[in-house]
Amino acid sequence: MTELPIGTRISIFARLLAIQGAWNYETLLGNGIGFCLEPALRLLPGGVHSPQFHQALARESRYFNAHPYLASVAVGALARAELDGEPPERIERFRTALCGPLGSVGDRLVWAGWLPFCSLASLAIFGIGGGPLAVVGFFLISYNIGHFGLRIWGLNTGWNHGLRVASALGNPVLRRGPQEIGRLAALATGIAIPLALGRVIGPGRGYIGTVLLAVAVGSLLVVRLQRRIEGWRLSLWLLAAFILISVIR
Amino acid sequence: MLVDLLPIAILGGVLGLDVVSFPQAMISRPIVAATLSGALIGQPLSGVLIGAALELIALETLPFGASRYPEWGSASVVGGAIFASHPDHPAGAMTVSVVAALATTWVGGWTMVKLRQLNAVWAGKNRVALEAGARGSVVSLQLKGMTADLARGLLLTAVAYAILAPLSNMLMMLWSVDARVSRCVVVTAAASVAGGAAWKLFHSTSGARWFFIGGLAVGAFVLFVK
Numbered sequence: 001m002t003e004l005p006i007g008t009r010i011s012i013f014a015r016l017l018a019i020q021g022a023w024n025y026e027t028l029l030g031n032g033i034g035f036c037l038e039p040a041l042r043l044l045p046g047g048v049h050s051p052q053f054h055q056a057l058a059r060e061s062r063y064f065n066a067h068p069y070l071a072s073v074a075v076g077a078l079a080r081a082e083l084d085g086e087p088p089e090r091i092e093r094f095r096t097a098l099c100g101p102l103g104s105v106g107d108r109l110v111w112a113g114w115l116p117f118c119s120l121a122s123l124a125i126f127g128i129g130g131g132p133l134a135v136v137g138f139f140l141i142s143y144n145i146g147h148f149g150l151r152i153w154g155l156n157t158g159w160n161h162g163l164r165v166a167s168a169l170g171n172p173v174l175r176r177g178p179q180e181i182g183r184l185a186a187l188a189t190g191i192a193i194p195l196a197l198g199r200v201i202g203p204g205r206g207y208i209g210t211v212l213l214a215v216a217v218g219s220l221l222v223v224r225l226q227r228r229i230e231g232w233r234l235s236l237w238l239l240a241a242f243i244l245i246s247v248i249r
Numbered sequence: 250m251l252v253d254l255l256p257i258a259i260l261g262g263v264l265g266l267d268v269v270s271f272p273q274a275m276i277s278r279p280i281v282a283a284t285l286s287g288a289l290i291g292q293p294l295s296g297v298l299i300g301a302a303l304e305l306i307a308l309e310t311l312p313f314g315a316s317r318y319p320e321w322g323s324a325s326v327v328g329g330a331i332f333a334s335h336p337d338h339p340a341g342a343m344t345v346s347v348v349a350a351l352a353t354t355w356v357g358g359w360t361m362v363k364l365r366q367l368n369a370v371w372a373g374k375n376r377v378a379l380e381a382g383a384r385g386s387v388v389s390l391q392l393k394g395m396t397a398d399l400a401r402g403l404l405l406t407a408v409a410y411a412i413l414a415p416l417s418n419m420l421m422m423l424w425s426v427d428a429r430v431s432r433c434v435v436v437t438a439a440a441s442v443a444g445g446a447a448w449k450l451f452h453s454t455s456g457a458r459w460f461f462i463g464g465l466a467v468g469a470f471v472l473f474v475k
Contacts (some may be wrong), residue, residue, distance in 0.1 A: 017272035022394035024368035035391040054382030061387050068273060104313060111311040112450050119304055122280055126301045132284045132293040143275050157441025182454035189447040190464020196301050197436045198472045207433045223448050231309045231442035233372050236351040239344055242434055247423040
């Protein structure tokens, strides 16, 4: 099969958005992969009642781990492999080999790069006085251009390359993207933090210098304590203590 | 408050679902969730204000794979709704709202772990059918997981808001520290977490520290020029 019917493609894409719906500590994304591939497997000879369909769905619903967005690469490639009638052993080897790269590349590109960058850029917009619509609109549009773009690219790339999809993971965006986005996110961090805290504190500059100094010390503390306590937990305890002091004094 | 409870709980459910299950479009990020929650109360500006403070803290907790992380979607709805319910932003409003959101995010993270364990139990019960490639089992397991996640977020938001909103009102009435100082404390804690998170994320990226310093210079300049 050279082309995936458009209806099947749309159905797979819609299901990709729910790929983690049954995420669990045993099969991780496994059931989600089967769920996403099911519309493609219906195209197997004999349809949903054939032994090929049941064997393929059982195979594809086993343990799998990947970044949820880049799992689209695996889904596209596995759809191609199943419909091309590749031997089951080869498909299973391919599934095993694909887990690691799709997880680490996605984590670095999206969770440690694109998401913090979009978040910090929207905080910078907030800091320079952007209204709720501008801040939220910028964040959602910029983030989801990357998000949906990656899922669509992944599905197409996986389908086009089939079991030879590993070569596509050498794409410059995936290879150099995390570094470049990391630098941009560092720039956005520098811009966003003073501006955002300036806006939250409100008009007047009386406290800004002290707060910036306290933030520098606080950041150092968060980094030093990172193996013992997460920053959000630390801030919860500190702010809870502050509430206690404020109400009992 | 009771009139607000149902729409807030529904919003918390939908945004809680976005965290992992569907569609992970990051409408569950605090900057979005708290703003939407504020808008629901009729105070989007209050929502974005607390959303920004929470977003700074949330930068530290990114949803890496199987790691256990706090659930920000429902929690930001709770924090945003509490803060937006006090549009004149009395002293302590931001502090108690942020603490309410942080407490909810903690419980929310725990409920997510429980849900994942429940998903594993359901998958275990369907093992024979899944190994036979039964289409119905694969699809129903996925739908059941998502429905349970929606219900989880909805219940969590409803319970957290019902408990924490009156408690927050009470604390605000007893508040004794100046409003401006209170906000400075919150923002210092939030920005410290963000600073620490940024270091953890980017310190190994070559040249990132110069980009950060450059950005800091621009940010500080704009702040003092404004």
